[in-house]
Amino acid sequence: MRRPVTAVLVVGFLCALVWAKAKDPFVRERFSVRIGAGERTKAVAVLAKPVSRRPVVIYLQDAGADLEGSGLRLRQLAELGVAADFF
Numbered sequence: 001m002r003r004p005v006t007a008v009l010v011v012g013f014l015c016a017l018v019w020a021k022a023k024d025p026f027v028r029e030r031f032s033v034r035i036g037a038g039e040r041t042k043a044v045a046v047l048a049k050p051v052s053r054r055p056v057v058i059y060l061q062d063a064g065a066d067l068e069g070s071g072l073r074l075r076q077l078a079e080l081g082v083a084a085d086f087f
Contacts, residue, residue: 025049026078046074046084056083 029045048054057077061070077084 026075027051044074046078048078048081048083054081054083059084 025048027047027049029047031043031045032040033043035041059070059074059077074084
Protein backbone atom coordinates (compact mmCIF):
# COMPACT_ATOMS: atom_id res chain seq x y z
CA MET A 1 0.00 0.00 0.00
CA ARG A 2 2.88 2.38 0.75
CA ARG A 3 4.64 2.01 -2.61
CA PRO A 4 1.72 3.19 -4.79
CA VAL A 5 1.13 6.18 -2.51
CA THR A 6 4.83 7.07 -2.58
CA ALA A 7 4.93 6.71 -6.37
CA VAL A 8 1.91 9.00 -6.77
CA LEU A 9 3.47 11.61 -4.47
CA VAL A 10 6.79 11.54 -6.35
CA VAL A 11 5.07 11.85 -9.74
CA GLY A 12 2.89 14.68 -8.40
CA PHE A 13 5.95 16.50 -7.06
CA LEU A 14 7.79 16.16 -10.38
CA CYS A 15 4.74 17.44 -12.27
CA ALA A 16 4.58 20.44 -9.92
CA LEU A 17 8.25 21.22 -10.60
CA VAL A 18 7.72 21.08 -14.36
CA TRP A 19 4.63 23.29 -14.09
CA ALA A 20 6.46 25.84 -11.92
CA LYS A 21 9.41 25.94 -14.34
CA ALA A 22 7.04 26.58 -17.26
CA LYS A 23 5.32 29.46 -15.41
CA ASP A 24 8.59 31.14 -14.37
CA PRO A 25 8.87 34.49 -16.20
CA PHE A 26 12.69 34.39 -16.20
CA VAL A 27 15.46 32.28 -17.71
CA ARG A 28 18.58 31.80 -15.58
CA GLU A 29 21.80 30.90 -17.38
CA ARG A 30 24.70 29.83 -15.15
CA PHE A 31 28.24 30.14 -16.49
CA SER A 32 31.77 30.81 -15.30
CA VAL A 33 34.06 33.72 -16.10
CA ARG A 34 37.84 33.72 -16.11
CA ILE A 35 39.29 36.42 -13.85
CA GLY A 36 42.82 37.31 -12.90
CA ALA A 37 45.52 34.73 -13.45
CA GLY A 38 43.39 31.93 -14.85
CA GLU A 39 40.97 31.82 -11.89
CA ARG A 40 37.30 31.18 -12.60
CA THR A 41 34.26 32.58 -10.82
CA LYS A 42 30.60 31.59 -11.13
CA ALA A 43 28.11 33.93 -12.78
CA VAL A 44 24.37 33.97 -13.53
CA ALA A 45 22.50 35.76 -16.31
CA VAL A 46 18.82 36.46 -15.56
CA LEU A 47 16.79 37.11 -18.71
CA ALA A 48 13.11 37.94 -18.99
CA LYS A 49 11.05 35.63 -21.22
CA PRO A 50 10.87 35.75 -24.20
CA VAL A 51 14.64 35.99 -24.50
CA SER A 52 15.64 38.61 -27.04
CA ARG A 53 18.23 41.32 -27.50
CA ARG A 54 17.98 43.94 -24.79
CA PRO A 55 20.23 46.20 -22.71
CA VAL A 56 22.49 44.40 -20.22
CA VAL A 57 23.24 45.31 -16.61
CA ILE A 58 26.35 43.73 -15.09
CA TYR A 59 25.90 43.36 -11.33
CA LEU A 60 29.13 42.87 -9.37
CA GLN A 61 28.77 41.59 -5.83
CA ASP A 62 31.21 42.21 -3.02
CA ALA A 63 33.40 39.42 -1.71
CA GLY A 64 31.14 38.66 1.28
CA ALA A 65 27.90 38.24 -0.71
CA ASP A 66 26.61 34.96 -2.05
CA LEU A 67 25.05 34.05 -5.36
CA GLU A 68 21.62 33.17 -3.98
CA GLY A 69 21.37 36.22 -1.71
CA SER A 70 21.45 38.64 -4.64
CA GLY A 71 18.54 36.97 -6.41
CA LEU A 72 16.03 39.67 -5.46
CA ARG A 73 18.16 42.42 -6.99
CA LEU A 74 18.64 40.40 -10.18
CA ARG A 75 14.91 39.74 -10.41
CA GLN A 76 14.15 43.45 -10.03
CA LEU A 77 16.58 44.29 -12.82
CA ALA A 78 15.07 41.62 -15.08
CA GLU A 79 11.57 42.97 -14.37
CA LEU A 80 12.73 46.32 -15.73
CA GLY A 81 13.27 44.64 -19.09
CA VAL A 82 17.05 44.36 -19.09
CA ALA A 83 19.29 41.32 -19.02
CA ALA A 84 21.15 41.09 -15.71
CA ASP A 85 24.54 39.39 -15.46
CA PHE A 86 25.82 38.60 -11.99
CA PHE A 87 29.50 38.15 -11.14
